[in-house]
Amino acid sequence: MKNRYKIGKQKIIRSTPQKIAMGIVFALFLIYSVTLVFPFVWMFVNSFKSPAEFFGGNIWGFPKTLRIANYSEIFVGLPVGGADGAVIETTVVGKLFGATHKYSIFEMFIVSIALTLACTMSNIFFSATSSYVVAKYRFFGRQFIYSLAIFLMIVPIAGTLPEQYALMRWLGLEDSFFGVFLMFSAGFGMNFFLMYGFFKNISTTYAEAARVDGAGHIMVFFKIMLPLALPVIVSLSVIYAIGIWNDYTTPSIYMKSMPPLAYGLFLIRETLTGKGAYTQTFAAMMIALVPILAVFVAFSNTIMENTIAGGLKG
């Protein structure tokens, strides 16, 4: 913060060309911001209209009567066609909530929450174990592991998805929650690097004191290092969780019969817009936005500061 460009609280004096440039850019930013925000406001307003009112020409005005059913119908349940047009049978989660042959956003929420929690916790935990050991211990192959992790980050390899799917099918995990959980529980990825940087720079004083008092390696890691890393872990968890929550690709391949929200929303959109139920589509979109906006409001500083300081540097 101390490096931030500030000239106290004094008024910033700009030359005329600078004022003009600033004015033009400000106007452009304003227009861009409006294009980002206004469509969502429009969608929100229209999500309360009946199809008759919407198609009757009231596209820009406020709804004459609020149709809350757009939300309740979506939330409770709606028959959703599968990827191949077939109706998806209910899942274990569906059965728990008494569903028969329909999917509801509520069920998708449950799946999404479970998937996000499980994947985030496992990924962060295994990234912490691997990065801690590589950063703090000297052992044979340490440098190789670090270099390999860098190589994986830099080099894009296209075309391996079919064999990944074949492997998952061979393991019997081509359509399962556990399969996706397993895939995301990796210990060498972006989180590895960010935690490696943290553990590399952290002082070993506390750990050494604990070792003198007889604490073992496991005790030091769980009782000293992990609590010290808690702020980093929370930040990375929030950012990673948003990624998992919004991930469409993996569930669309490996969780076809148990879609979480990001994938299920696509199925809902295709089904509803195919029937011309636009206002219900808008309601579905709005429902999907609520949790992610709530998380953003709660953690906006954490998310933005970590994105800024994420170290995107060559």
Next chain:
Amino acid sequence: MEGTSAVKRRKTRRKSIYETGFIILMLAYPVIHFIVFWGIVNFNSILRTFQRYVMWQDGKLVNSWVWAGLDNYKNVWTSFSRADTRRIIGNSLGYMVVSNFISLPLAIISSYFLFKKMPFAKWFRVIFFLPSIIPIVVLATVFRFQFDARFGLVNGFLNILGIDSPSWFGVYPNSQRMIYLYCIWAGLGFNVLLLSGAISRLPVDLFEYSHLEGTPYVKEFFRIVIPLIWPTITTTFLLGLTSVFGVMLQPMMIMPGDANTQTIALKIYNSVRTANETARPEIIAFGLLLSVMAMPFIIAIRFGMEKIYADVEF
């Protein structure tokens, strides 16, 4: 004395065994995960490109893989002269051009102005960041609705001005251009945030001197900002290069099922969704061959960009 040193040695050995055990314990799962989900998958992918799938042989159902030499690579090479393959590669390269030569410069300029104490800069940052956390299905749907022939905001605005709306998504290459536009619209904010983070880390003294001397914005931008945030620009540029192999959700969400707007990654993804065993080796060869062809370019560009300005650490 001898006794004491023997006890010490035993203790050291015990400590060493315990430490080794701890390292193995901490790395076991991440390493096994890496071997299974990266090592085996990549090995199998390479192996598969030298094989072909045989379902029937001499009137019998065999369902086996047989050696095919370089046939798959030859077929892929031949396919490069076909219009559909060229279109796929062209579309994919287009994302790199859009990302690196339109979106990135816009983001650098925007970040600079946000840094220069633009009014409401904090609000702009938050609004610009929103697309990064919103599910792509929602974002793409919002974007499409803005250009909808009947209800779209853009068409409505053009109608007010008495301008006929073109067929935004109806014909190629208009549809492809619209997807590129979506990428700029949705992706600009994230880059702005990353780059404004890099600018805010620069030493404040430089800007204070520059301000006192009345340096114009253009000069300050090209002489101070660009050279000092060059490492971040390089990394963002390299990420833009890898988009050639990574972009698939954007065309899938905006133009679902449209063959004209396919990309390399989408072609591979669709092959998995259709689970076509016979086509699998060729699809993998297609991805791997393009990755191998691109690798020298990526390394050369990285090397070249690093030479332009000296590396700086802020």
